Amino acid sequence: DIQMTQSPSSVSASVGDRVTITCRASQGIGTWLAWYQQKPGKAPDLLIYSASTLQSGVPSRFSGSGSGTQFTLTISSLQPEDFATYYCQQASSFPNTFGQGTRLEIK
């Protein structure tokens, strides 16, 4: 199985800050990577697919980059509704696997 490792596991930030979350794959996955946002008690929402393509309806302050084994999710200017947990997922091979999650908290 491909292991996905996110860092940091948690981060505290303020409204307006720029935040970057990293996801590393244990082997190359091309750009077969997605990012999700999950709020407490809710299902995950897809933010980005193919490593850098913004899902329809997702604000442009979210962006993704990377290929191979290193990927990043950047939120350019945090809004109050962005405080949540973020997961990466590789879809290069089965079983698909998720990172352990990054909890974004209000400072």
Add this chain to the structure above:
Amino acid sequence: QVQLQESGPGLVKPSETLILTCTVSVGSISGNYWSWIRQPPGKGLEWIGNIYFSGSTNYNPSLKSRVTISLDTSKNQFSLKLRSVTAPDTAVYYCASSHTLLRGAMGSWGRGTLVTVSS
């Protein structure tokens, strides 16, 4: 936008079989991958497996010996069967869909259903 809704028992006894159904209420079963994902309380996401509209399946090796995912195109539903459940199978179970254009990303999710394994 595809809409999904999970249904099934909220409580299952140890050693029994968990059966969940996901109903696709907007859109069609055709053309997509249909997945099951679970999340134990307070923990991360685990991919269980998926089924393509053609009927081909992929399973997580950690669960493969106990899992079956099936499709009923006449009812626009797909199902998860998990045999011989134990307490670690307690989780919120989500169904999700992925169109091939999303390259494996799951664009639509059900709300999730909590399944507790307990006697």
